[in-house]
Amino acid sequence: MYSIGQLSKNTGVKVTTIRYYEEIGVLTEPERTQGHQRRYDVAALERLRFVKHARDLGFTIQAIESLIQLQESPEKSCKEATDIANEQLLDVRRRIKQLRSLEKELARIVKGCSGEGTSQSCYVLAALADHELCEKDH
Amino acid sequence: MYSIGQLSKNTGVKVTTIRYYEEIGVLTEPERTQGHQRRYDVAALERLRFVKHARDLGFTIQAIESLIQLQESPEKSCKEATDIANEQLLDVRRRIKQLRSLEKELARIVKGCSGEGTSQSCYVLAALADHELCEKDH
DNA sequence: CTTGAACCTCTAGTTACTGAAGATATTACA
DNA sequence: TGTAATATCTTCAGTAACTAGAGGTTCAAG
Numbered sequence: 610m611y612s613i614g615q616l617s618k619n620t621g622v623k624v625t626t627i628r629y630y631e632e633i634g635v636l637t638e639p640e641r642t643q644g645h646q647r648r649y650d651v652a653a654l655e656r657l658r659f660v661k662h663a664r665d666l667g668f669t670i671q672a673i674e675s676l677i678q679l680q681e682s683p684e685k686s687c688k689e690a691t692d693i694a695n696e697q698l699l700d701v702r703r704r705i706k707q708l709r710s711l712e713k714e715l716a717r718i719v720k721g722c723s724g725e726g727t728s729q730s731c732y733v734l735a736a737l738a739d740h741e742l743c744e745k746d747h
Numbered sequence: 748m749y750s751i752g753q754l755s756k757n758t759g760v761k762v763t764t765i766r767y768y769e770e771i772g773v774l775t776e777p778e779r780t781q782g783h784q785r786r787y788d789v790a791a792l793e794r795l796r797f798v799k800h801a802r803d804l805g806f807t808i809q810a811i812e813s814l815i816q817l818q819e820s821p822e823k824s825c826k827e828a829t830d831i832a833n834e835q836l837l838d839v840r841r842r843i844k845q846l847r848s849l850e851k852e853l854a855r856i857v858k859g860c861s862g863e864g865t866s867q868s869c870y871v872l873a874a875l876a877d878h879e880l881c882e883k884d885h
Numbered sequence: 886c887t888t889g890a891a892c893c894t895c896t897a898g899t900t901a902c903t904g905a906a907g908a909t910a911t912t913a914c915a
Numbered sequence: 916t917g918t919a920a921t922a923t924c925t926t927c928a929g930t931a932a933c934t935a936g937a938g939g940t941t942c943a944a945g
Contacts, residue, residue, distance in 0.1 A: 613922090613924095623903080624923085629903090644923085645925095646924070647923085655876065658876070659875055659876045666849055666852065670900080680866065683866055685865060685866045687862055687863065687872075688863070690871040691861075691862035691869070691871050694857045694871045698853040708805075712839045719833050722832075723825075725825065728820065728825050728827070730825065734825075738796070763933075763935075764932085766893095782941045784940095785893090808932070888945095890942085890943090891942075893941085894938095896935105896937090897934100897935085899932100900931095902929105902930085904928085905927090905929100906925105906928105908923100908925085910924080913920085915917085
């Protein structure tokens with residue numbers, strides 16, 4: 610059995626976050642000692658690892674809840690899990706695309722300014738003030 | 748003079764968001780009609796455009812506040828603005844890098860699963876449960 | 886002068902945590 | 916066994932950047 614601190618060290622999830630996960634139902638309520646402290650079994654550890662890994666990959670808590678549901682009904686179709694992962698993948702790709710276009714414009718703005726004058730003549734500020742200075746819409 | 752709705756249409760910033768910006772001090776308090784409704788001048792419109800553009804580029808409200816400070820003291824060095832923009836650029840690049848590595852792993856996970864079996868044997872779920880199946884740390 | 890759209894304030898909710906206060910439990914060591 | 920240090924407990928509030936709704940008032944057009 611693990612204390613909440615040991616669980617935390619084992620997974621890299623903060624103690625407060627573990628309690629939060631319990632509160633919102635992502636983790637089930639663990640046993641308690643007589644003094645009311647939480648004690649976790651290996652299943653809880655594995656579940657938390659799952660959650661951590663999925664969070665690291667950018668899944669929302671909601672998506673993770675769906676995935677847990679699936680895990681717990683092994684007869685269900687695998688397609689749902691694949692769909693969720695796919696959706697996440699598409700989302701990541703969308704975000705990359707958007708960030709790339711931001712990067713481009715930011716790089717252009719930064720490049721246009723030597724950083725030497727006063728802010729009155731700063732190209733960075735001018736570019737931010739005036740959308741017309743953008744290469745294209747965003 | 749613009750009403751808050753006209754300002755909203757002109758900038759693409761929602762009415763509620765405009766009021767929120769005022770509350771947190773990003774926009775200064777505008778004049779009011781006798782009936783207590785907000786009326787904005789052109790300066791306010793331009794300032795909101797600036798904020799919108801910077802937000803679209805991913806600047807935090809805090810960074811935007813610094814930029815506004817700079818705009819309002821034209822004798823200050825332009826370097827500060829360039830620094831903020833540069834920091835933002837670096838941050839965008841960091842995020843892109845991280846998302847790329849997520850994309851890679853997600854693609855691998857999704858690819859490993861046909862979506863046809865039951866969730867019991869689902870590779871997506873297995874990969875999320877077991878960090879060992881990852882190609883590298885993240 | 887009426888009517889309907891736009892506006893007002895205030896409160897609460899969103900996501901996914903994080904931190905602090907003040908009290909209690911456990912553990913290690915003497 | 917006693918005590919001190921560390922860990923844990925609950926509860927509440929705060930973070931970023933909005934968004935939405937209730938219930939009431941004002942404006943502008945016909």
